[in-house]
Amino acid sequence: MTGLSHPSSIAMETWLRSAVWLCLLVSVCHAAAPAEEENPEFWRKQAREVLQSALKRKLNTNVAKNIVLFLGDGMGITTMTAARILKGQLQNRTGEETVMTMDTFPHVGLVKVYCVDFQIPDSAATATAYLCGVKSNLFTVGVNAAGRNGVCRTQKGNEVTSILKWAKDAGKSVGIVTTTRVQHATPAASYAHSVNRKWYSDADVPAPAKREGCTDIASQLLNNTDIDVIIGGGRKYMTPKGTRDPEYPTDLSAGGKRTDGRNLISEWLRMKEGKVARYVWNRTDFDAVDPATTDYLMALFEPGDMRFEVERDPAMDPSITETTEKAIRILRKNPKGFFLLVEGGRIDQGHHSSRAAVALHETVAFDNAIARALELTSEDDTLTLVTADHSHSLSFNGFPFRGNSILGKSPLFGTDMLPYTTLMYGNGPGHKIVNNKRPDIRKVDTGSKDYVQQAAAPMTTETHGGEDVAVMARGPMSHLFHGIQEQSYIPYALAYAACIGQDQSHCVFQQSSVPTPTVFNSAPVPPFVHLTAVLLSVLLAAALH
Numbered sequence: 001m002t003g004l005s006h007p008s009s010i011a012m013e014t015w016l017r018s019a020v021w022l023c024l025l026v027s028v029c030h031a032a033a034p035a036e037e038e039n040p041e042f043w044r045k046q047a048r049e050v051l052q053s054a055l056k057r058k059l060n061t062n063v064a065k066n067i068v069l070f071l072g073d074g075m076g077i078t079t080m081t082a083a084r085i086l087k088g089q090l091q092n093r094t095g096e097e098t099v100m101t102m103d104t105f106p107h108v109g110l111v112k113v114y115c116v117d118f119q120i121p122d123s124a125a126t127a128t129a130y131l132c133g134v135k136s137n138l139f140t141v142g143v144n145a146a147g148r149n150g151v152c153r154t155q156k157g158n159e160v161t162s163i164l165k166w167a168k169d170a171g172k173s174v175g176i177v178t179t180t181r182v183q184h185a186t187p188a189a190s191y192a193h194s195v196n197r198k199w200y201s202d203a204d205v206p207a208p209a210k211r212e213g214c215t216d217i218a219s220q221l222l223n224n225t226d227i228d229v230i231i232g233g234g235r236k237y238m239t240p241k242g243t244r245d246p247e248y249p250t251d252l253s254a255g256g257k258r259t260d261g262r263n264l265i266s267e268w269l270r271m272k273e274g275k276v277a278r279y280v281w282n283r284t285d286f287d288a289v290d291p292a293t294t295d296y297l298m299a300l301f302e303p304g305d306m307r308f309e310v311e312r313d314p315a316m317d318p319s320i321t322e323t324t325e326k327a328i329r330i331l332r333k334n335p336k337g338f339f340l341l342v343e344g345g346r347i348d349q350g351h352h353s354s355r356a357a358v359a360l361h362e363t364v365a366f367d368n369a370i371a372r373a374l375e376l377t378s379e380d381d382t383l384t385l386v387t388a389d390h391s392h393s394l395s396f397n398g399f400p401f402r403g404n405s406i407l408g409k410s411p412l413f414g415t416d417m418l419p420y421t422t423l424m425y426g427n428g429p430g431h432k433i434v435n436n437k438r439p440d441i442r443k444v445d446t447g448s449k450d451y452v453q454q455a456a457a458p459m460t461t462e463t464h465g466g467e468d469v470a471v472m473a474r475g476p477m478s479h480l481f482h483g484i485q486e487q488s489y490i491p492y493a494l495a496y497a498a499c500i501g502q503d504q505s506h507c508v509f510q511q512s513s514v515p516t517p518t519v520f521n522s523a524p525v526p527p528f529v530h531l532t533a534v535l536l537s538v539l540l541a542a543a544l545h
């Protein structure tokens, strides 16, 4: 018997190994750091520049003519940090110092994501919070917390409308862009009311619920708010059973799902007669859509969700940057402005399968789309928000040296004498025990898109995480996004900034004026206008209580 089997020998061996690694770590760490960072002036100069721009910054109190809401599904703060490092490393830098586009937003806060019945929420309840302004129950979209998951009779009378509808009611153009199916929880809460987020087509709605008057989410895409731009996946929920998919005609599971015989795509086109409306399902037709002459666009690139960015075929499907650009170019023709929801919807799904590489590449693609949106709009009249609905159980483990691949392994070993990856999950499909130990990953390429990170608890699909998520804001009234707030605060503040929705008592002076005046610090006005405004404010305030 060797001494190694004795517990204290194992402890000693482990300690020695860790000590050796730590020494190595310190020397390698030093070698990896960029040379200019050794000069203290490097940091002082950087800090002075940031301080100067902070001191020069004035509050932007313009009316938000346009709102662009970027929602990273499952994009917790750990995901943001890891994606930032990946983005830099893809550009051959060490990565940590990279500035993502979302990092440049001047106003940042945190939001609390719990929902009414669960400590950790899903995308349906959270979307109802940040789009409709009320917290609700897990699995429900566009209904308040009196609506019970899957119980149709609790839906009627408990519907809540979204900021997308408030914007449309105010005469703005509105759009949704997602990388999931357009009937998925996040976009669904902007236009639908359903006590079950999975009632995608009529085939998914149980017969008793149908009898009680509940309808599927896809059909509500046509019946509720008139949406100018709809881009994502999900065409199988729009056509009748037996309809072959145009891209995958031999795959019957990709074909139409509807049992009511309706073809919602042709119905939608008929509803838009007299306007220029386009339906496309592939890149060639999408590229041919001229935003200057197009009023309505429905683009459904896949039967279900779109492909992950790392698996996307650019010949068939555009990127989220391209879809965001097309949407903005169509919507911004409206002189009254627009509201656009852009969802990086599959960050979440990458995490659920515990493929961190997939989730991070989705996040980098999402950040690229934000950059394009900023190029196409002005900070003077466009309020841009970046936030997430909830986090994941992703953890960022110590101590990789500077510039270590974010998808790589920590130089330290566990007490089980095995290495571990920098990114791991609290639970998920990556939990495995081989010969009473975690799998040995020394020869495994953990940077591969197919690598599944290890997890503490076994689950077929990894779960969401419950800590606060960030909200980053830029443009008119972006300073309203500050501190730590409830997630349901978001649409209320957005609506206030855009002078839409119920609370417009602060906007009475400018109701008739052209967009982009300074509403909140109003110019001199005749006394009788003041008096009318004060009276209106009092009446409005009374009506709202």
Ligand SMILES: [Zn+2]
Pocket: 074, 123, 348, 349, 352, 464
């Ligand atoms: Zn999820």
